Amino acid sequence: MTKRYCGFLVIVALILAPTMAESQQESSGNGKIHVPMLVLDLGQVAQGISAEANFEIVNEGDGVLEIRAVRPTCGCTVAEFDREIEPGTKGMIRAKLNTKGFNGPISKSILVMTNDPVSPTTTLVIKAMVKPYVEVLPRPLVRFNATQREPSTQTVTLISDTGDFSITNIEADVDYLKVNSRKLEGSERMKGKDGTQYELEVVLTEDAPVGPVNVTAVVQTSHPKAPEVSIRAFGVVRSLIHVTPSRLQFGNVDTKVKPSRNVMVINNRPDKQVKVTGAEVNDSAFATAVEMVKEGSRYKISVTVNEDAAAGSRDAVLTIKTDDPQFPELTVSVRADIR
Numbered sequence: 001m002t003k004r005y006c007g008f009l010v011i012v013a014l015i016l017a018p019t020m021a022e023s024q025q026e027s028s029g030n031g032k033i034h035v036p037m038l039v040l041d042l043g044q045v046a047q048g049i050s051a052e053a054n055f056e057i058v059n060e061g062d063g064v065l066e067i068r069a070v071r072p073t074c075g076c077t078v079a080e081f082d083r084e085i086e087p088g089t090k091g092m093i094r095a096k097l098n099t100k101g102f103n104g105p106i107s108k109s110i111l112v113m114t115n116d117p118v119s120p121t122t123t124l125v126i127k128a129m130v131k132p133y134v135e136v137l138p139r140p141l142v143r144f145n146a147t148q149r150e151p152s153t154q155t156v157t158l159i160s161d162t163g164d165f166s167i168t169n170i171e172a173d174v175d176y177l178k179v180n181s182r183k184l185e186g187s188e189r190m191k192g193k194d195g196t197q198y199e200l201e202v203v204l205t206e207d208a209p210v211g212p213v214n215v216t217a218v219v220q221t222s223h224p225k226a227p228e229v230s231i232r233a234f235g236v237v238r239s240l241i242h243v244t245p246s247r248l249q250f251g252n253v254d255t256k257v258k259p260s261r262n263v264m265v266i267n268n269r270p271d272k273q274v275k276v277t278g279a280e281v282n283d284s285a286f287a288t289a290v291e292m293v294k295e296g297s298r299y300k301i302s303v304t305v306n307e308d309a310a311a312g313s314r315d316a317v318l319t320i321k322t323d324d325p326q327f328p329e330l331t332v333s334v335r336a337d338i339r
Contacts, residue, residue: 029061029062029063030061030062030063030115030116030117031059031061031063031064031065031066031085031087031114031115031116032059032060032061032065032116032118032119033057033058033059033060033065033112033114033116033119033122034057034058034059034060035055035056035057035058035122035124036056036058037055037056038122038123038124038125039124039125039127040053040054040055040124040125040126040127041127041128042097042126042127042128043128043129044128044129044130044131045097045099045128045129045130045131046099046130046131046132046133046225047099047100047102047103047130047131047132047133047226048099048100048132048133048225048226049099050096050097050098050099051096051097051099051128052094052095052096052097053076053094053095053096053097053126054092054093054094054095055092055093055095055110055124056090056091056092057081057082057085057090057091057092057093057112058085058089058090058091059085059086059087059088059089059090059091060088061087061116062087063087064084064085064086064087064115065084065085065086065087065091065114065115065116066083066084066114066115067081067082067083067084067085067091067093067112067113067114068113068114068115069111069112069113070093070110070111070112070113071110071111071113072095072108072109072110072111073108073109073110074108075097075098075099075102075106075108076095076096076097076098076108076109076110076126077095077096077098078093078094078095078096078110079094079095079096080094081093081094093110093112093124095110095124095126097126097128099128099130102130103130103131103132103135103139103140104129104130105127105128105129105130106127106128106129106130107125107126107127108125108126109123109124109125109126110123110124110125110126111123111124112124132226132229133160133162133223133225133226134158134159134160134165134221134223134226134229135158135159135160136156136157136158136159136200136229136231137156137157137159137190137193138156139156140156140229140230140231140232141231141232141233141234142154142156142202142231142232142233142234143233143234143235144204144213144233144234144235144236144237145235145236145238146204146208146213146235146236146237146238147237147238147240147268147269147270148208148210148237148238148239148240148268149206149207149240150206151203151204151205151206152203152204153201153202153203153204154201154202154233155199155200155201155202156199156200156202156231157184157190157197157198157199157200158181158197158198158199158200158219158221158229159190159193159195159196159197159198160195160196160223160226161193161194161195162195162223162225163195163196163223164195164196165196165221165222165223165226166196166221166222167181167198167219167220167221167222168220168221168222169219169220170200170217170218170219170220171217171218171220172215172216172217172218173215173216173217174215175205175207176204176205176207176208176209177202177203177204177205177208177215177217177233178202178203178205179200179201179202179203179217179219179231180200180201180203181198181199181200181201181219182198182199183196183197183198184197184198184199200219200231202217202231202233204233204237208237209237210237210238210239211236211237212234212235212236213233213234213235213236213237214232214233214234215232215233215234216230216231216232216233217230217231217233218230218231219231238268239268240267240268240269240324240326240327241265241266241267241268241269241274241322241324241327241330242264242265242266242268243263243264243265243266243320243330243332244263244264244266245263245332246332246333247332247333247334247335248261248263248303248318248332248333248334248335249261249335250305250334250335250336250337251336251337252337252339253305253336253337253338253339254339255305255306255307255308255309255338255339256307258304258305258306258307259304259305259336260302260303260304260305261302261303262300262301262302262303263300263301263303263318263320263332264293264298264299264300264301265298265299265300265301265320265322265330266297266298267296267297267298273295273296273297274296274297274322274323274324274327275295275296275322275323276290276292276299276301276320276321276322277321277322277323278290278320278321279301279318279319279320279321280318280319281303281316281317281318281319281334282316282317282319283314283316283334284306284309285305285306285309285310285314285316285336285338286303286304286305286306286309286314286316286318286334286336287303287304287306288301288302288303288304288318289301289302289304301318301320303318303334305336305338309338310338311338311339312337312338313336313337313338314334314335314336314337314338315333315334315335316333316334316335316336317331317332317333317334318331318332318333318334319331320332
């Protein structure tokens, strides 16, 4: 190695030395987050209140710990937090858990982002057992698997062990959901439970429409801490005679292959049989055939494009005839583009 080259290296080292020292100093001056209690269990909390949840943050590094962002999940808010924590000191993240609308065990998380190079993201967890002042048992949710034109009923019990109360009003967001109440006394009361008790009869009336059910009833009470209690009803109302699919789509078809589609007719009545007596499409391009799958309850109707059908777009109607006086005819739309 020449003396000139060695001298060049020395000059470079002298130039870079301060920069390297500053870099080492900067790399060693980092904040380091430590949370003594990552999971904070608040225990039993009354429904409807905002419970405080404070987390202690310790900076175990030799530089300032910067809390750059705090992001809570739904149901949890952060009131304030210390944005900078000096080395060897403590800071706080002060959060609130809103228990309105919750019942039973809940768990909410808070995402904390800092300048800690090792742990830039830390997850804090708040747990609680939410107990309503007025409780709905077995739960504030009833499920219906009902049949068209037949009323269906479910019962729940309203209980409070935090003082006497009365029901002042009950309102549902649809006309076909009715809720009746009566106070339970003596042997009718739910055993092992103190306080006022009411039985609620939740009725899906006979005029409930066919399809999914997702409605809410609000019970208004005289309890100062629980003026309203919500009960959700969900499920389905099945038609007495179900036709599936509700429309036949052939798409583009070639008559040479005699394309065919099927429709099922299902009788959902448990105590009455229904017979399909015939089926017809109001277009001569189609032929129909009825097959009994299970007598009185299931039938298959096949719709076939005739081989001699003229080309063109067809919008037709399949009419299915039954011996049921309430549903003498059922209709299904038929669509095909014949080549």
